[in-house]
Amino acid sequence: MQRNILMKLERVSKTYDMGEVKVEALKESSLDIYAGELLVILGPSGSGKSTLLNIMGGMDLPSSGEIFFGDENLSQASEEILTRYRRNQVGFVFQFYNLIQDLTARENVELAAHLVKNPLSIEGILREVGLAERIDHFPSQMSGGEQQRVSIARAVVKNPRLLLCDEPTGALDYQTGILILGLLRKINQDKGCTVVLITHNTAIGEMGDRVVRMRSGEIFSITENQNPLSPERIEW
């Protein structure tokens, strides 16, 4: 099967300089991300998953190594280029939703939609994530799962090529978590959007097209799932 490479990481490292100590959060990791796949990154807490994801999303620059998005080299990109990259290509979903408390569901999504020329329909996307009823509610009036759905809608409305999710179910109960994962898979299939999903929960790995395993800042295995499980069949 011929697969297009959307993003390429070559021997990427990240070292945090904490004065007395240097933390090597990521060590010479190389990884290709294919267009349209759902990639799950697995690893225990502190293994460097978020660091890797942040570098992919242009939130952070690697200390060394190369990173390409298509033909564009982002390894030394300026703040402006990174901002534009995040704006046009990337959608983020965070563990703690990070919605703006003073804005309603619709407005939180609108906040992102404003940034791009051809956003998806705000109402449409909120309906897709199942929040048609809650469109004018404030985050404080919603449950965690609902907030996370707003957060997904907010990430997707820009119609990004790459959707990066950092422990999206980390703060949710099992049932809700499954729902969210199903939603992500659906977005991946319907919109052809590449999804990278971080988790410390090994069970979730079963839904990925591929699974990357990390330990102490290193990628130690990349495996392909011939038959990824549909999220509703995952159990933990």
Added chain:
Amino acid sequence: MGILGKKLWRHIRHNKGQFLAVAAVVMVGIIAYIAMSSSYYNLSQSQENFYRENNFADYYFQVVKAPQEVMKQVEILPGVKRVTGRIQRDLPIIKKSGERATARVVSYTLPMENELNNLSLVQGRMFADNQRGSDVEVLLDPKFASANNLVWGDRVTVVVEGKETFLNAVGSAISPEFIYTMKDSADMLPDPQKFGIFMLESRQAQQVLNMPDQINQVLIEFSSGADQTQIIAAVKDILKPYGLLASYPRKDQLSHAVLQAELDSLRSVTLFLPLIFLGIAAAIQFVILRRMVKAQRSQIGVMKAMGYDNYRIMVHYASYALAVSILGAVLGTFLGLILAGSISQMYAQFFNLPGGMQGYNMKAIFYGFILSLSVGVAAGLTASRSVARIHPAEAMRPEPPQNSGKSLLEKLPLLWKELNPGWKMTLRNIGRNRGRFMLTLMGVVFAVALLIIAFFTNDAVDYIMQRYFYVGQTYDLSIRFNSLIQEKELLDINRMDGVQKVEGFLELPVKIHYQGKTQDEVLLAYPSDLSMKTMESGTGQPIQVPPDGILINQRTAAKLGVKEGDEVELETLLPIGPVHRDTVKIMGETRQLIGGGSYINLQRANRILQERNLVSGAMLKVETGKVGFVESEINKMLGVSSVLSRQKELQNFQKNMASMTYSVSLMILFAVVLGFAIVYNSSVMNFAERQREIASLRVVGYSTQEVSSLLLKENLLQSLFGVLLGLPFGRLVAGAYVKSVSTDLYTLPVIIYPLTYLFSALGGIIFIMLAHRFAIKGIKDLDLVATLKNSD
């Protein structure tokens, strides 16, 4: 409105108290700026126009008497643009009530357009050129006319050389030299009951005063670029044969000096006060925004992750400051204009100026907005600069504990161990928010200082009153005669029913020369057994008039650069008789809170005049209850030019000081707004930042009461410290304030009663408590579950 605009608007709505409190500080700054700069502008415009349109003279020469023709010689001097010759003389007025007052009769030549210091009619009509009626027509200054309830057609009686003469009041008029009508600088305060300007047509004046074709004053205006010193010398030469009594430039002209002093002091506070307020407002905005950015760190991270750039996010936060500034500026401009109107009205009460002082000065409004907006935006952008430093990836991580360094006290383990956990929390929190602590401290210091300045003016005035009217002079009536009389003639007065004691005095106008410098001064000569008046030395101690030499007024001494022990030359300036010269020694300095003058022994003064026992007035001690009777008896005597009762002087003084209450109350209001806003803000911020901590305490079982007392402790600690610092700081600022508003004519002593410190401190504590109450209203309503759940 964009989404970010909505976000801002909702934030403001949820934190209205804080928003309004800062806007109020901006508002006060702008009120002060608009009110003062508009008043300044209106007053100075009005002055400038009046001076220009009515040809206000540059220089004045006073002679005993000169033929009108001398004007021709002055006129042809190169560099002299205009000359006006006229008569000016003070005459006693006999009012209908029999009371005495003084008329300053000034003559005017018709047509007036090209004359210096010409008149603008206010009411009634101009005096006629050719008057046939029996009574001479006179124009009065408006303050005198209204204080004495005169209407046009009324007769006023003056005494000329012992004869009663009737004048027919036909209207009121004003002139640039009588904007502030005060008899002389020894008076300090205008008293329109006792003194008025009487304007007569010049031939009529010559006839009434029996000075045919003569003048006693020459006014000149210089052409631009003229050599003024040379012209002045030339005019002096021309006038010398006619007994040159005095010559002075415009800046020494009494009315001008007072008005100019008012303008100068207005200008010096026009920027000063608003800048304090705007500066503090900027500081509050800065602190609020910095805290907002910190609190919304993860929101900012998300926005950045989404692709918002620094610039847009910074503008978003700076817009908060912009909104504060706009609201403050709009309200401030509106209220400032109202205040400006009432200040101008107050000025109209003091000054005889042409109407139309109510102009809106667009420039001031424009500058007010610019000032407010630029201060706000500058504060906003500086504060939100920290947005750029927020790293999106890091912003998603829980915030590391700030400033983990130990506070100062923690380094003193012995002391630290003794503190209970509540205090430890308090001190740690202060240590963590040093910037805010300093700001609150500064705000409270300024607010308390403002309270002191507000109250202090009352103290100073009260002190002057006590000193001047109750200690300084204990007479009941003070009389002035038309001319110098023999002291033994006072016996007639002494024999009057009710008069207990009479002490004569002599007012002798002189020039004091010292090492090439000259000052005009009034020597007040008192007998050696003086009992009805007490003099004060420069340091406020009672001091006797020495048998020889003079006690010189502090301010005159400073101008001449003389000190105790120096010898000065005196030259008399009496309008009649020859000029006398004498040399006297300075025996000491005196301080006068009201008016001026230097002191000399009565006999010594007579020796200067080569006379014996002459007096020009007398002070009377009268039996209680008989003052009115004695006053009316004395009013019947023709040789008397004025009678002052101490009681009425006191009333006049109090009336003149009444306007001060107004500015004092304003100042208090400003201080309270400032203090309240600052303390409220820092309490609200403190509360917001520690919601989780507070919620945890509540969950553990602390009562609302206990939690709020914990917060109060923090508040009080910084606020009380501010109050303490504010007291001496207020004393300092009061001193600087007095210095900036002091003029040649008067100064306020920097007297602050202990009670004022107490009141200011109390005032400070009240606004602190009030602000605290408002700020912690939220503790009761704090949703424990939500607070502990929400991350931002």
